[in-house]
Amino acid sequence: MTSPEPVSPDSGGPPPRRGAASPLARILPEVDDRWMAHWPMMLLGLVILYNVLPGAYGEYVVSVAVLGSMFAIGALGLNVHYGFAGLLNFGHVMFLMVGAYTTALLVSGRGMNIFLAMLIGAVVASVLGLVVGAFSLRLRTDYLAIVTIAMAEMGRVIIKNSGSFRVDPLTGSGKTIGTGGVFGVQNFSSGFNSFLDTTLPFVNSHAWQLFIFNAVVITIILYMTWTLRRSPWGRALRAIREDEDIAAALGKPTFLLKLQAFAVGGFIGAFAGVAFALNNNFIDPDTWLPIFTFRIWIAMIMGGAGTIFGPVLGAMLLQSIFSLVRFLPNIAASPLFGWIPESLVSSNRIFALQGMLLGLLIMLVVIFRPQGVLGSREDLILEGT
Amino acid sequence: MVEPRDHTRGVPDPILHIEGLSKRFGGVRAVNNASFAVQRGTLTSLIGPNGAGKTTLFNLVTGFDRPDKGRVHFDGHNITGHSPPEIARKGLVRTFQLARDLSRLTVFENLLLAAQHQKGERLIVALVPIPMWRSQEKANSERAEELLELFRLTHLRNERAGNLSGGQRKLVDLARAMMMRPSMVLLDEPMAGVNPTLTEQLLERIVALRDEGLTFLLVEHDMDVVMRVSERVIVMAEGRVIAGGTPSEVRNDPAVIEAYLGVTVDRED
Ligand SMILES: Nc1ncnc2c1ncn2[C@@H]1O[C@H](COP(=O)(O)OP(=O)(O)OP(=O)(O)O)[C@@H](O)[C@H]1O
Ligand SMILES: [Mg+2]
Numbered sequence: 001m002t003s004p005e006p007v008s009p010d011s012g013g014p015p016p017r018r019g020a021a022s023p024l025a026r027i028l029p030e031v032d033d034r035w036m037a038h039w040p041m042m043l044l045g046l047v048i049l050y051n052v053l054p055g056a057y058g059e060y061v062v063s064v065a066v067l068g069s070m071f072a073i074g075a076l077g078l079n080v081h082y083g084f085a086g087l088l089n090f091g092h093v094m095f096l097m098v099g100a101y102t103t104a105l106l107v108s109g110r111g112m113n114i115f116l117a118m119l120i121g122a123v124v125a126s127v128l129g130l131v132v133g134a135f136s137l138r139l140r141t142d143y144l145a146i147v148t149i150a151m152a153e154m155g156r157v158i159i160k161n162s163g164s165f166r167v168d169p170l171t172g173s174g175k176t177i178g179t180g181g182v183f184g185v186q187n188f189s190s191g192f193n194s195f196l197d198t199t200l201p202f203v204n205s206h207a208w209q210l211f212i213f214n215a216v217v218i219t220i221i222l223y224m225t226w227t228l229r230r231s232p233w234g235r236a237l238r239a240i241r242e243d244e245d246i247a248a249a250l251g252k253p254t255f256l257l258k259l260q261a262f263a264v265g266g267f268i269g270a271f272a273g274v275a276f277a278l279n280n281n282f283i284d285p286d287t288w289l290p291i292f293t294f295r296i297w298i299a300m301i302m303g304g305a306g307t308i309f310g311p312v313l314g315a316m317l318l319q320s321i322f323s324l325v326r327f328l329p330n331i332a333a334s335p336l337f338g339w340i341p342e343s344l345v346s347s348n349r350i351f352a353l354q355g356m357l358l359g360l361l362i363m364l365v366v367i368f369r370p371q372g373v374l375g376s377r378e379d380l381i382l383e384g385t
Numbered sequence: 386m387v388e389p390r391d392h393t394r395g396v397p398d399p400i401l402h403i404e405g406l407s408k409r410f411g412g413v414r415a416v417n418n419a420s421f422a423v424q425r426g427t428l429t430s431l432i433g434p435n436g437a438g439k440t441t442l443f444n445l446v447t448g449f450d451r452p453d454k455g456r457v458h459f460d461g462h463n464i465t466g467h468s469p470p471e472i473a474r475k476g477l478v479r480t481f482q483l484a485r486d487l488s489r490l491t492v493f494e495n496l497l498l499a500a501q502h503q504k505g506e507r508l509i510v511a512l513v514p515i516p517m518w519r520s521q522e523k524a525n526s527e528r529a530e531e532l533l534e535l536f537r538l539t540h541l542r543n544e545r546a547g548n549l550s551g552g553q554r555k556l557v558d559l560a561r562a563m564m565m566r567p568s569m570v571l572l573d574e575p576m577a578g579v580n581p582t583l584t585e586q587l588l589e590r591i592v593a594l595r596d597e598g599l600t601f602l603l604v605e606h607d608m609d610v611v612m613r614v615s616e617r618v619i620v621m622a623e624g625r626v627i628a629g630g631t632p633s634e635v636r637n638d639p640a641v642i643e644a645y646l647g648v649t650v651d652r653e654d
Contacts, residue, residue, distance in 0.1 A: 252506070
């Protein structure tokens with residue numbers, strides 16, 4: 001056999017994909033880069049909405065976006081687990097909880113710089129990921145789901161019952177930094193808020209300040225996940241997601257790669273917990289119920305697991321729908337909807353209504369767009385062939 | 386270099402050596418006290434009726450199953466009980482009987498993935514925004530293009546592997562194995578489902594690679610092919626290695642005829 005002639009990438013076969021003509025595209029694997037357009041568009045949309053809506057409504061929309069962005073960060077972390085590596089993590093909230101508690105306690109108990117505390121919180125969460133992963137990632141995927149959900153619940157219950165320990169293992173000085181047990185931790189946001197005020201003096205809305213902070217975090221994470229996704233590391237994870245045996249037969253250290261993905265997703269997830277804590281200036285154990293994890297799951301699936309921007313889009317959509325439910329009592333009070341019994345949509349039913357809506361959304365997504373808004377239909381069809 | 390070889394006379398230099406390998410599944414002795422050696426640079430065939438234990442033996446050798454008993458030596462190392470990726474990285478590479486591709490990756494990505502020692506597969510490197518792995522990726526891409534050409538897959542380069550036919554997948558599997566620059570390849574029925582013309586080309590390719598020094602252990606049901614290309618043939622039946630030798634020795638072995646035809650042939654010894 002003579003040495004093969006150089007081959008043009010477009011000789012026959014299926015049409016070349018987007019960007020396949022550029023020399024870079026021949027080297028770099030094909031990765032979803034639509035986020036670079038979608039994310040600025042979403043930010044612009046929010047600014048426009050804020051400006052066209054009357055005052056209080058605009059403020060409300062931004063507060064919804066703050067919550068949505070917090071879920072977006074959580075979903076971006078989960079996307080590394082499930083979207084990239086296929087890991088069924090049903091206890092994602094544990095990473096948020098650990099990130100939030102570590103940060104809140106370091107700031108309130110030791111007066112640490114908020115950003116240093118945040119970083120430590122994320123590192124602690126990824127170490128937790130390594131520990132949990134070390135004994136659960138060798139299990140079959142369905143067992144992983146059970147172990148993670150159990151770990152998250154155990155952690156929550158431990159924190160709930162741990163208020164009385166109040167020991168400081170770092171100094172032994174007797175200064176107490178307990179988790180606060182059932183009472184939670186509060187008053188740790190002031191440093192963060194004054195940081196926002198000094199860096200964003202021209203933004204006089206606190207909701208906007210929080211949102212801008214979250215948006216910066218999201219931008220960094222989007223860039224990071226995109227960088228990872230297009231790297232050979234990301235490709236190896238995709239291979240594991242497809243068929244772990246094949247990846248192993250090709251010499252990929254599958255366990256190590258899954259462990260790394262678990263830690264990276266946990267690191268990202270911690271920031272969602274931190275954002276949540278800073279937003280409320282208060283956390284307690286019951287913030288981190290399993291339903292929190294499920295909301296993050298739905299956000300990710302709705303937007304498109306395995307895409308770069310899907311988790312953000314899904315989280316924002318989900319939060320918008322959720323927030324609209326809050327207006328149901330007002331809507332029902334209007335003459336047009338007088339036929340809706342008031343008891344059905346009274347404000348104390350909103351939580352139940354949101355739960356029902358969550359179920360309905362899951363069904364709608366699974367039936368009509370199982371690959372998510374940004375996911376590819378082809379990917380879904382090829383799964384498991 | 387394309388001299389015909391006769392390893393039966395040369396100094397033995399086994400690259401793979403298995404000793405007393407056994408594996409039970411419940412009551413089935415899938416592999417029963419199997420021992421043999423494969424000489425470096427040869428094309429050895431492993432034959433036997435359906436259910437003889439050939440695939441199970443491959444699984445034991447490549448770490449996908451743990452043997453109940455016995456040892457596997459590869460290239461001077463005891464690799465018994467090692468994990469599949471460890472064994473693959475040592476240069477002992479396998480393909481699967483049922484072609485298993487990474488469906489949602491393109492054919493090209495399937496090949497690129499198989500390249501070994503990729504810098505960019507280390508998390509630290511992958512996290513750096515400037516792709517420091519790009520030059521290596523470029524070199525790997527060139528090799529992948531060559532292999533695509535060699536295996537007549539260039540027109541399928543950007544197709545998702547899940548959209549390929551069974552025969553095409555087999556080709557991708559083989560090309561992907563070659564991408565790993567192995568020193569020995571275990572092929573589990575690589576020609577099953579591939580059309581005759583392509584089968585001939587595949588065989589040519591395999592023989593050419595053998596002549597370049599690569600070692601093959603081939604599971605194949607087509608006796609014509611086996612007798613034509615192999616230097617040694619190992620025969621399994623019901624988990625046991627019942628015969629081994631040159632193609633002509635094996636063809637006339639009464640035990641082999643019995644295993645294949647289910648009739649007893651009078652033995653002289
Ligand atoms: N995981 C398993 N669990 C139970 N039994 C198994 C398992 N794998 C293989 N066996 C049994 O072991 C025996 C050998 O099977 P194996 O697949 O190794 O045969 P083979 O020689 O590859 O056959 P073929 O030529 O049909 O591919 C069969 O009886 C099979 O049913
Ligand atoms: Mg078999």
